[in-house]
Amino acid sequence: MEKLGVIEGRKANFQQLSSKYGIVIALIAICAALSIATPNFMTVDNVVNVLRQVSINGILAIGMTFVVITGGIDLSVGSLVAFSGVIVASFVRGGFNILFCMLLAVVASTILGSINGFFVANQRLAPFIVTLAMMTVGRGLTYVYSDGKPISPLTQQYMQIGKGDVAGIPVPVLILLVVFLISFFILNYTSIGRYIYAVGGNEHAALVSGINVNKIKLLVYAISGFLSGIAAIVLSARVSAGLPTAGSGYELDAIAAVVIGGTSLSGGKGRLWGTIIGILIIGIINNGLDLLNVSSYYQQIVKGCIILGAVLLDRSSNKQ
Amino acid sequence: MAEEKYVLEVINISKSFPGVKALDKVNLRIRKGTVHALMGENGAGKSTLMKTLAGINQPDEGEIVLNGKPVKFDNPRESMKSGIAMIHQELSPVLEMTIAENLFLGREFHYNGNIVVNYPKMNSEARKMLEKVGLNINPTLKMKSLTVAQSQMVEIAKAIGRESEIIIMDEPTSAITTREVDTLFKLIEKLKSTGHSIIYITHKMDEVFRIADEITVFRDGKHVGTYPAAELDTDALIRLMVNRELTEIFPEKNGEIKDVKLSVKNLTRKKAFENVSFDVREGEILGLAGLMGAGRTEVVEGIFGVTKLDCGEIFIDGKKAKIRAPSDAIKLKIGLVTEDRKLSGLVLPLCIKENMTLPSLKNLSRFSIVDRKKETAKTLEMANSLKVKTPSIKQLVQNLSGGNQQKVVLAKWLLTAPQILIFDEPTRGIDVGAKADIYHLVMKLAEEGKTVIFISSEMQEILGMCDRIIVFHEGRISGELTKKEATQEKILKLATGMN
Numbered sequence: 001m002e003k004l005g006v007i008e009g010r011k012a013n014f015q016q017l018s019s020k021y022g023i024v025i026a027l028i029a030i031c032a033a034l035s036i037a038t039p040n041f042m043t044v045d046n047v048v049n050v051l052r053q054v055s056i057n058g059i060l061a062i063g064m065t066f067v068v069i070t071g072g073i074d075l076s077v078g079s080l081v082a083f084s085g086v087i088v089a090s091f092v093r094g095g096f097n098i099l100f101c102m103l104l105a106v107v108a109s110t111i112l113g114s115i116n117g118f119f120v121a122n123q124r125l126a127p128f129i130v131t132l133a134m135m136t137v138g139r140g141l142t143y144v145y146s147d148g149k150p151i152s153p154l155t156q157q158y159m160q161i162g163k164g165d166v167a168g169i170p171v172p173v174l175i176l177l178v179v180f181l182i183s184f185f186i187l188n189y190t191s192i193g194r195y196i197y198a199v200g201g202n203e204h205a206a207l208v209s210g211i212n213v214n215k216i217k218l219l220v221y222a223i224s225g226f227l228s229g230i231a232a233i234v235l236s237a238r239v240s241a242g243l244p245t246a247g248s249g250y251e252l253d254a255i256a257a258v259v260i261g262g263t264s265l266s267g268g269k270g271r272l273w274g275t276i277i278g279i280l281i282i283g284i285i286n287n288g289l290d291l292l293n294v295s296s297y298y299q300q301i302v303k304g305c306i307i308l309g310a311v312l313l314d315r316s317s318n319k320q
Numbered sequence: 321m322a323e324e325k326y327v328l329e330v331i332n333i334s335k336s337f338p339g340v341k342a343l344d345k346v347n348l349r350i351r352k353g354t355v356h357a358l359m360g361e362n363g364a365g366k367s368t369l370m371k372t373l374a375g376i377n378q379p380d381e382g383e384i385v386l387n388g389k390p391v392k393f394d395n396p397r398e399s400m401k402s403g404i405a406m407i408h409q410e411l412s413p414v415l416e417m418t419i420a421e422n423l424f425l426g427r428e429f430h431y432n433g434n435i436v437v438n439y440p441k442m443n444s445e446a447r448k449m450l451e452k453v454g455l456n457i458n459p460t461l462k463m464k465s466l467t468v469a470q471s472q473m474v475e476i477a478k479a480i481g482r483e484s485e486i487i488i489m490d491e492p493t494s495a496i497t498t499r500e501v502d503t504l505f506k507l508i509e510k511l512k513s514t515g516h517s518i519i520y521i522t523h524k525m526d527e528v529f530r531i532a533d534e535i536t537v538f539r540d541g542k543h544v545g546t547y548p549a550a551e552l553d554t555d556a557l558i559r560l561m562v563n564r565e566l567t568e569i570f571p572e573k574n575g576e577i578k579d580v581k582l583s584v585k586n587l588t589r590k591k592a593f594e595n596v597s598f599d600v601r602e603g604e605i606l607g608l609a610g611l612m613g614a615g616r617t618e619v620v621e622g623i624f625g626v627t628k629l630d631c632g633e634i635f636i637d638g639k640k641a642k643i644r645a646p647s648d649a650i651k652l653k654i655g656l657v658t659e660d661r662k663l664s665g666l667v668l669p670l671c672i673k674e675n676m677t678l679p680s681l682k683n684l685s686r687f688s689i690v691d692r693k694k695e696t697a698k699t700l701e702m703a704n705s706l707k708v709k710t711p712s713i714k715q716l717v718q719n720l721s722g723g724n725q726q727k728v729v730l731a732k733w734l735l736t737a738p739q740i741l742i743f744d745e746p747t748r749g750i751d752v753g754a755k756a757d758i759y760h761l762v763m764k765l766a767e768e769g770k771t772v773i774f775i776s777s778e779m780q781e782i783l784g785m786c787d788r789i790i791v792f793h794e795g796r797i798s799g800e801l802t803k804k805e806a807t808q809e810k811i812l813k814l815a816t817g818m819n
Contacts, residue, residue, distance in 0.1 A: 189689055189690060189692075190685070190688045190689055190690060191681040191682060191684075191685045191688050191689075191690055192688055194674060194677075194678070194681055194690065195681075197667070197669075197670060197674070198667045198670065198674075198678055201667035201668060201669040201670055202663075202664075202666065202667040202668060204663060204664045205658075205663075205664050205665055205666055205667050205678075206667065206678070207626065207645075207646060207664075208624070208626055208646050208656060208658055208664050208665075209646065209650075209678040209679040209732070210645070210646045210647035210649070210650040210679045211647070211678070212645070212647060264669075268667065268668075268669040268670070269669045
């Protein structure tokens with residue numbers, strides 16, 4: 001074959017395709033099963049409902065994907081959601097311009113995310129430890145700022161971000177879509193995206209290739225922080241409040257979606273559309289079990305099993 | 321059917337990976353008490369077959385017959401139990417544990433009751449095992465304090481201790497010194513006399529003829545033939561391996577040497593190297609010779625900005641250069657082909673294209689957006705001109721053989737259009753054919769007027785390639801030789817500090 005010269009080539013043969021799209025098949029199978037089990041599942045209302053529900057986790061999971069591709073993890077996103085949430089809520093209630101309030105929220109969470117990045121990149125601390133600390137600090141800051149009380153209600157205009165829709169598509173879903181498209185572009189079409197993969201795949205080789213590894217690491221935690229701020233805006237607008245308890249456990253749902261989507265926790269390998277499939281699988285299962293009147297206690301068990309199952313599926317199809 | 325005299329027979333084994341047929345009905349027969357060398361270019365299928373024997377992967381078809389009985393290994397444990405031990409090219413001891421703990425990993429001695437580990441007994445047994453391989457060190461030392469050669473000996477001790485009949489050695493001398501090689505070969509002779517069989521994989525011709533009884537040659541996943549070592553010589557063996565004449569391993573160099581391009585003064589990094597000063601000219605190949613750990617790699621990493629220098633100055637074209645990070649060095653048109661492909665050369669989970677363009681991606685992008693068409697065109701051109709053997713540039717580099725991986729590393733630096741190229745052990749662990757390709761390429765670059773620094777621990781390479789040779793000993797320059805003056809003996813004297 002080599003005598004013909006090297007060709008550009010297609011990335012995959014059939015076997016690789018089936019492994020690559022294994023989770024898509026799983027998603028379709030779950031949808032098919034639920035459509036048969038309950039007539040309420042495949043309705044326009046319900047589908048829109050599911051999409052609305054997954055949008056916050058989706059925004060966070062996209063940020064998490066950036067971090068995980070570099071071989072890191074961000075446990076602080078749930079706390080950052082709460083922190084930005086109370087900030088934006090307090091300023092909205094103070095009667096400030098909504099855009100200004102949102103900007104404040106995003107700046108706040110981006111700063112905290114960058115602090116994560118600073119300790120991971122420049123101080124070479126383990127991401128797990130750094131973001132675990134930030135998770136606690138962020139939650140504490142939230143309680144201090146809000147005095148532990150919900151900040152509500154918020155203005156009708158602001159609530160449109162969470163509850164409104166454009167041409168039948170909920171605003172949170174539109175926000176998720178925009179975040180996804182921009183992130184997809186960054187990861188797949190820019191040099192920065194390539195560097196993110198390179199840093200996760202082999203940090204030392206990336207360094208020797210002239211990549212500013214610290215800058216890339218700082219950047220991904222800043223992105224994760226930034227998107228936590230966006231998620232906080234959507235969440236506070238949906239519930240019409242800045243809740244100091246908001247977002248707890250969200251980091252785990254985001255990590256679960258990333259893992260189900262096939263991104264490797266050891267870094268260097270990952271795909272953004274997989275993460276989207278991951279959040280859809282989680283969202284649809286939650287929704288389906290609700291429709292089937294399964295108690296939320298059981299839902300947790302099912303979700304855990306799905307995470308394990310997805311990773312097993314991914315590993316067995318990646319084996320040669 | 322199997323005959324009595326073979327301890328191990330591999331019959332018509334095939335194995336495919338996506339896109340590659342790694343083994344195509346290969347055969348191998350090993351006699352008791354012999355050293356059987358397995359030769360072939362990288363990608364010929366040697367490692368794949370050895371992994372099959374070690375139970376790491378399973379064949380698609382064919383049979384393994386051990387002492388007359390067909391066997392199947394589903395995992396490494398089964399292979400080990402049947403008496404096959406593999407000493408990997410890249411050793412993987414548990415560094416934080418002691419030698420004794422490593423030797424008895426998974427089969428520790430216990431006091432009665434099988435709960436508490438009997439350390440005194442384990443340590444004394446370990447000492448006996450180490451003595452058998454001629455290693456006089458304390459078994460309670462941590463594994464991380466050993467040299468590569470010593471760790472290798474420990475692995476061999478482990479293999480013997482498990483009463484392995486067949487020991488597979490995958491390039492055991494790629495990272496050890498000449499003296500350590502002698503010790504290893506003595507041990508191999510001893511193992512032979514006690515009835516062990518050894519499958520020996522190497523790229524070094526002299527070694528093969530020193531110790532092998534029989535030689536099997538693989539080429540492109542196929543079995544070419546098995547010959548008594550006495551019937552072959554180096555030329556014949558190379559012909560069998562590459563199926564072409566290697567008229568000149570080291571090409572003649574034309575082209576003139578011009579002005580000083582790079583000049584370093586008093587480079588020092590504590591505990592690594594001291595007061596290193598030298599000049600290199602355009603069109604010149606400067607060799608850095610020395611034993612392993614003499615500080616050569618550290619010096620070039622210092623120049624390239626991978627590690628910080630404590631003091632010293634670097635001049636390019638007579639102007640002082642500030643290099644704080646590799647990105648600065650790349651801007652100054654320097655390229656560093658690093659010593660360890662997997663550690664610092666390649667991003668294994670990425671594809672050929674993505675690896676090749678990593679240092680030059682900025683030039684292929686506008687406002688950070690990668691020009692994919694241009695990227696693909698550049699990569700294809702480079703892959704073809706370097707003869708990278710791959711069906712596609714979207715192949716992940718982790719699926720390539722060593723020689724092809726090395727070509728990807730070379731390509732990656734050539735794409736930055738460097739003026740100064742530093743090669744650190746560019747032919748380590750790759751086959752003759754790929755080596756010759758790399759020699760030609762380096763010569764061509766120098767002839768085009770590039771400035772080349774060439775680090776190698778292989779004497780022949782240094783002598784064959786370089787216009788001038790600087791020898792390092794324990795972090796200092798111990799001497800300088802011109803191509804005419806240089807001999808193996810002179811270099812060795814300087815390298816070992818016998819002056």
